[in-house]
Amino acid sequence: MPKPTAIDLLLISRYDSIYTYPVKMKDEFKKAQKGLTDSTEFYKLDLFVGLCFYLQGNADSALYLNQKVLDFCDRYPGTSALKANAWNHRSTLLQGVNQKDSSIACLHHAYNAVYQSDDRRELQSICINLADAYCQTGDLPQAAKYYRKALWVVDSLGSTNIKFSIYLGLAQTYANLHNFPLAHHYFDLAEQNPEHRLEHEKYIFANSKGNCLYFEEKYAEALPYFQQAYQVVQNFSQPSLSALVEANLGEIFTLLGKTDSAHYYLDKSCSYYMNEPTANEEVVFYINSLQAALALQEDKLATANYYLSKPYNPLRIGPSYIYLHNKRLMEYYARKKDFEKAYQYKIAVEQYDDSIRNVRSINSINEIDYRYNQDTTLLKRDILISNNQIKLSQQHNIIILVLALLIISVLLAILIFIHIRRKNEQRYNRQMALATQLRMENIRNRISPHYMFNVLNTVMPTFKQYSELAHPLQLLIQVLRGNLLASEKMAVELQEEIELVKNYIALRKETNPNTIHIEWEITEQVPLQTLIPSMSIQIPVENALKYAFEDNDEQTNTLSIHISKEDRNLSISIRDNGSGYDPGKHSNSKRSTGNGLKVLFRTIELLNSKNTEKIIFDIRNIGISDPSQHGTLVTITIPFNYQFNI
Template sequence: MKTRSCVYFFIVIAVLSCKERAVPPAGERAGKVDELISEAMDSLYANLPYSRHLLQQAMQQAPDSLSFHEALNTYAFTCFVADRLDSARTTAQQVQAYTARQNPSDRIYILTASSHNMIGNCYAMGRKQDSALYHYLHALNYYELTSEREKAPDVCMNIADMYMKKGDFANSAQYYRKALFLSDSLGITGRMGFPIYTGLAQLYMELRDFDLSDHYFRLAENQYEERPLNEKFFFCNTRGNYYFFKEEYRQALPWFEKAKTLVTAGGYGFSIHLVNINLGEIYFHLNKPDSALDYLNQAQAYFSRMNEPAFLYHIGTIRAGIALKEDNPAQARRYLQNNGDTIRIEPNLMSIRNRYMQDYFARTGDFEQAYAYLQRNKATDDSIRSERTRMRIAEMDMRYVRDTTLMKKELFIQGQAAHIESLRMRSFIWVMACLLIMAVAGIVYVSMKKQKDLQWMIFHDQMAKLRLTNIRNRISPHFIFNALNREISSAEDPDHSNLKGLVFLLRRSLEMTDRTHVTLFRELEFAEAYIKLEQESLGDDFRLEWQIDPHVDTTAVSVPPMIIQIPVENAMKHALRQKEGEKKLSVRIKKEENGVGITIQDNGPGYFPGKETSSAGTGTGLKVLYQSIDVFNAKNKEKILFHIGRSDEKGLGGAKVTVFIPDNYVFK
């Protein structure tokens, strides 16, 4: 059987697996035409007349001649699927004549490649392998020049199939591997792996290397469910051939029946009757001649109308085998003598007929002729084994040539590295690369510097605004007026210590105006001077408590200006001044785990945020303090914590301000 249905059928199905998809539309092509061509390809196997109708509409609506011929080339493919080979070839040649007159472009090259492939398909169906190879090779060359390189593996499979038909298994294997290599490099093995693996399985089946053939069949079988109908049919038919060549006829039968089921619903006559021949031969070997003849009669009627001598030749061979099995050598002789045109008959088909001729002459007593046919078959088998050896040698040669080429290339590169021109070029490349890196680094540096400068400007702008506000609120004008007024009217202070304290306070206030931070010592000194000036206004009931942890070096700790003075001022003005009885104010400095804690606490009425009181101030001092802390915290991982709340100590009550200054805090 099986070159006749295995190799030849792959010409049909591998061609269909290529699918000759419509050339992808360029930007200028009308969207409607593109949609029609795409829909026609989708409907090709399900509804062939509808597909043709869509393509005719596309040709009518094509806005330019190129789009028209792209639709026309797709129409040629519908003719091919419908077994109208002459129409398909003529249409494709019309497209090719058009592209030959055009200026080169990607779309023109794609259309040229597609038309060459279609013409090659038609010649392949007519068993004109040399003509088919000519067009397939041209199609491959054009596809490799275009943006549609993913179609090259399809054409490589067609070329491999033609070489297989010619008996050139080494070249066939080479193009199958090229198809697999291109698919891998283009990342489309998921789509192309199935037909390539099936083709390689067929190739090794022809060489009777059943283990390797089965390996590729199993690789393909993993992708079977997602494949289109034509590829599934090719796989099932070829898998059946595999078991036929192993003479495992019962295992071959379900694969052929499955293949026929796939194509019967669509009415694909060629494929249906191709399987009928296979089924006829299987039933012949299973000793069911009636079933065999039924399938052979159907196939003979179809291929007689199509004038397909190779299939008719093999049908006659099987009929002769049936006649010999029924002990009717005269009828067998009539079938065996009807050779017809054997020029395009595959060697395997002739080998099968020679075996029946050998059997015929042995039955009729002509042992000399029987021996002659035995020798012919032996020579054919030896030829196949020789081809198998040649192919393996060719594989090793190809690997050796590939490895040698890579080695020579590496040596050439090393030699060039020593050449002065190569050094200059390499130096130029390095210089350009360094300049590019430097330019990128410079741009990044400038960008980061600008961003940093902008942040710095924003920071200083915020600090300037806060300083101005702080200047206005450092020492209240009312406080200065009251202090001076008390000093002028006081006769008990001949040394004018209060006045000196006020001068000290004003001087410190001016010194602190231009600073973002001061030492804790300076801040405590400033707050103490303020308390001394104000405590007279609180009366004799005022009690002040200072608690400074000896483990805290107040000269080494930095704090925001006024962070103690403002809470002290608020306590004295708003909490203690109107209080009856004993008035208490405490300032505590304590060393904590990761910083210094500050607590300012009074025994006034308490802290009621948002509540209006008769002594309520503007709150500007606290706002400035909060804003200053926010600005500094934005630049530090560890934050200054500032909290005002009610005292939780029994017998004290009042408001409580807590401050936490982290170690290593940065005020820049």
Template sequence: MWRIAWTERLLCIVIIALIALTACTPRKQKIEQGEMRAFEAFFAANGDSVSITPRKVRTQALLKMQEAKDSLVRHNYLAVASKTCLMSSDIDSARLLIRQIEDFTMKQPFSAQLADLKSECYNMRGNVYARTGYMDSAEVYFRKAYEQRMQGTKMEVVPDILMNLADANNRLGKLDAGAAWYRRALILCDSLDIVSTKKPPIYYGLAQIYVALRDFDQCDYYYNLAAESYESMLPFEKHFYLNNRGTSYYYRGDYETAISYFRKVIDLAKDYPDMLFEQNLGWMNLGDCFLQVNEADSAAKYISKCQPFFKKIGIPTALYYIDTQNIELALIRKDLPQAQRILTGSVAPPDIDPDMIHIRNKYLQRYYEETENYRKAYFYLKENNRMDDSVRNERVRMRTADLALRYQQDSTVMAQKVFIREKENEVLELRQTKTFWIALSIITLMAVGFIYTYNKKKRALLLAQNRRTVSTLRLENIRNRLSPHFIFNVLNQEMAERKAEEHQELSSLVKLMRRNLELAEQLCVTLEEELDFVKIYIDLERRSLGTTFHPVIEIGDDVCPGQVQLPSMLIQIPVENAVKHALRGKEGERNLWIIISSQANGTCIRIRDNGGGYRMNSRNKGTGTGMRVIMQTIQILNMKNKEAIDVAVHNVRLPGGEAGCEVTFLLPDKYDYKI
């Protein structure tokens, strides 16, 4: 028996745990989805600022990362922070953050959002390798980023990865593959209907390929397309455009134009303190241009500016290029020992660009001519001629391959366009049919809505008229239980038979009834008129209630009774109820307070008694007809006013320990009493 009971208890615990887990899972998913939407909103708002103010965005991203509870969202913020490190040339910090993201992604199960994060991580890793000159590794990681992004959710980011992949292939000398990736990015932009801001980087990327192929007509065609969107480019995109266009004029031998573009690069970088890499690259390119026009002092100035930066971050290709410039500078100054020292200490990186080797060989040939080592000079002359032939052959092959790829892509695009046109015609027919029925449905709904609104307004008008009539009739019914003329005649006869000092009370009663008759047809009166009426009523009640009856009327100093309007009988009916149902049958002191004060947006009226409070089962409870009519009148008036008259009835505890009832009215200043 004990075993069975223990088993049942364990089963119950498991079932409760499953129910709790099932209940918590949707809530957890909701929180995660909310945090991911918050991250996407953050990135949409700060994406452009990553390249403009990277340090500020990094601080915000790290703060948001600490607030996020979902680990995937936290590492997305970390990816933004690592991207800002790249933009500010803090390569070591970027590597550290990327490694943390990689460690996280390797341990997580596959999901589309994880694929997006992996793609971002691979893309940044590729950019790190590209910045440090390891283009083989950069190309591998850009390809991984592309493959991961195709499994993710943000397809609009794919063109950016394709551009990085194309640029890596260009720098590896695979110009045909680079052009193919750029054209694929263009096709993707058109097919996904991505905004045109993605296209300028593709245009100047293609232009860079045609610079390498020395096809300057095609080069200028694509650069001019990119230039049309120059003002809308991000700062780093402007840098790529200016730097690459300057490079195109360098290879044409137009060094003056190249210098003007590289100066624009430096001016651009001055406005953005985090563009250190771009600024130093501009100085390095300017140094080379001044060497070509034999301005050694200007060249030395810019070479000395950029050399410490590239030594600090350790980019082999940049340092090799700077050494090459220093060799030429030493040759111009006839400082052959300095040229020898640089040659001895300089080592060519394994993936150096062939153009750099060609430039270095040209300087080596000149050096050996200066040192009268003509055998070596002749060797480098032949080596450069061999490279020229090889490069020309490679360019011919690349152009042929590029033409073949363009023809293949154009044929594919043409077939797709024909297919799309056929489908568009089919969709157009469906849309026309759909539009006809939608228009017919809208017209029908509008007609039904018009008829419904017209009938509703008509009913509302009739209802308002009925309510106004009912309210008026009820008020007149209360005020005129007997014919006023009959009552006046009887009272006048009674007063005539009595002495003057004996008919004072009857005189007050006649005055009260005459005032009541005057107000019978008025929906609203002034506070002054209402208080006069109430005072007459209280004076009549003093005789029956005796000396223990103490009425008090308090009016605030900032209240003007002659200007405040209120519904007729608003104060009199609660006062009469207090006297009849609370104070008349009470033993001891009978207190009645009428307190009128000014509030922020209106006037507050309080009628309070010490008659024990309102009780549902009290035998002194009246029919409630008077208050019901007042409430109905206020309800009708409130229907046509933006600010309503506020009514409250509640029991209160008085300072002496007694209980009482308090009726409160709050009258807005700007209130329309017209019906």
């Protein structure tokens, strides 16, 4: 195992301070980078600079730095340990923006990379993060598997300072399974573990123990732990964590009937989340539901109705939050004496209760089975027990028969459950399809005003400078007509998109004909009737013409559009030799609405969710991977059998 370097020791000594003073630590890490060349140590510091950006709420900058590190690792062999670290960090960033599946995929990349290296120090952290991620998605057997693998790694590496996190993770897993005796067993092991506690670990322990007691409905016992978590989190420069604990305190005080204290903490939490533009939609929904619960506690039905009537997207809200929301709606309508609606919500609540009980039972069985099959000592014990059972089997035929009947009954119950769940899923999918269609209508409605603004902004100088306006006006009409038609469609033929882009370029050249050289290359094998997402070429070309060459020193500014057929895919690349892609650089520009790429990314994301083969859309700064070049490269790969029906 490699010895820690000076940079490793710096990062270890400052790890806890990152969460408390992210701005100060970012400056210290940047200072440590001075004098370092394009090296592993330099990019290792870049990862932690990115973590500081993330803790300040700037996830885009953190992801940008993380991609720089991964690009460096791709260029140089022998950097598998750094690559594992980068993928591990990336999973944390994606988890923070609620991309849970992508976060798990990154952790598996990290897991594979660390096994290609002789430095396995990151393995224990990766296993714990995998367990945490699976726990959050409800896959509790997988969570238990990786927590136990982390324990094995800790023992193998001789580590002494990480068992606390593993015990705490196992405690949270059993709390989610509502196996409270085992949950408290692991909470006790974590609390008794002698290793030094980092401040953020103290916060996680207190908050998790409070949640466990909340699940047990021991609200008075949960309150001191949430108060302890709140005291610790006051030392962090993360107002979102303070607001989250305030919400927990508000709920506990509501359940205890202490409405004045509940108002105090819920109002503070609500004040933060309602004024935070990047607030998680699920958390906002949770806060509104807590406000409704407090209003019901005070018999303020009009206030409760106000919070319960707020619209929400069920695709982005967890089922447990919707379950609590439905319980409060049931109580609200019962108090209003609208017993028909109260009964409807009562049925929804009972269906969730039945479902969650079955899921917990299945998860408990799977997790226990995994524990006993993975532990070598217990396997030996199982063999001895099995031998004894064989000797006694003849005396217990009746018991075996009863067990067989019980197993058959359980299997029948599971089949009935699966049948009912499938019927519910079909109804749910129909509702989600309608919601998705409405969402896409909203997205497309935002495209046309944005695009017309840009086109009119381009044409207006022509009105002032030229007397002959026939040709520019004709181009303007063609461009506007093409854009309006495209905004009404999810997909257009490649030929239509090419015509729209050429008209737009021609319109641009009317005002500045000699600025940019345009190169088109379309191979003969390309089927021009192929469907592609509408405006998928137009938006990158428009951005390049507007921004790419503002600071460019090249004598010839060039934009190249290449379209070809590659196996079963249509390949589109858009390349310029401008200043390079820099996300966020033009966010404050008066010429930018910021909607173009955002709409395109969202459209492709929604379409990909309905297709097995995915559209790949990538935009990168050429200068990062090849310092001798500069500019931006946009690549789009579209399978020919891609379906555009949502």
